[in-house]
Amino acid sequence: MAFTLPPLGYDYAALEPHIDARTMEIHHTKHHQAYVTNLNAAIEKAPELADKTLEWLLQNLSSVPEAVRNAVRNNGGGHWNHSFFWQIIGPKAGGNPTGAVADAIKSSCGDFAKLKEQVNAAGLARFGSGWAWVVADKGGKLTIESSPNQDTPISEKKTVILGVDVWEHAYYLKYQNRRADYLAAWWNVVNWAEVNKRFEAR
Ligand code: MN3
Secondary structure, three states: OOOOOOOOOOOHHHHOOOOOHHHHHHHHHHHHHHHHHHHHHHHHHOHHHOOOOHHHHHHOHHHOOHHHHHHHHHHHHHHHHHHHHHHHEOOOOOOOOOOHHHHHHHHHHOOHHHHHHHHHHHHHHOOOOEEEEEEEOOOOOEEEEEEEOOOOHHHHOOEEEEEEEOOHHHOHHHHOOOHHHHHHHHHHHEOHHHHHHHHHOO
């Protein structure tokens, strides 16, 4: 069963003015689609992987044949990260966190402003391309991380509740080199209901 590009769930223009429609369309139909296409091409070269889930592949990279391991790591990670990303952002979103995750932010980071600072700092410090993440442990403690390229905390069996793509393709058309401006605007599209759902299901 080949992997497929999941629908976005909202219009490309739905995140305007924070993330522009053209960026969303190219990001989804070209970049994410390329990860899916290239992942499927890698799996075709290693048919013994055909029945594996995406999570299994990312959590068992050392069991993936070396000939396709990097392709699975990069494109499988890209597929997982983007599928996640489209869900934790959305229209009519942003504002303050709600639900249990709001309490976890207070106890782990002090307050929401400090969480934002730490995530933005992680995103800004990521040289080149990658992601900034918020992961939750079983006890509800939140940790801010970042990863290069399409590496994903899923490979370490961590529970990700929030993440921001800091590849230039995520912001360059509207923000050019101003990653900090993109990061500041991005909080206006965070879907806290979805983030909270993932926190509660950890
Ligand atoms: Mn991307």
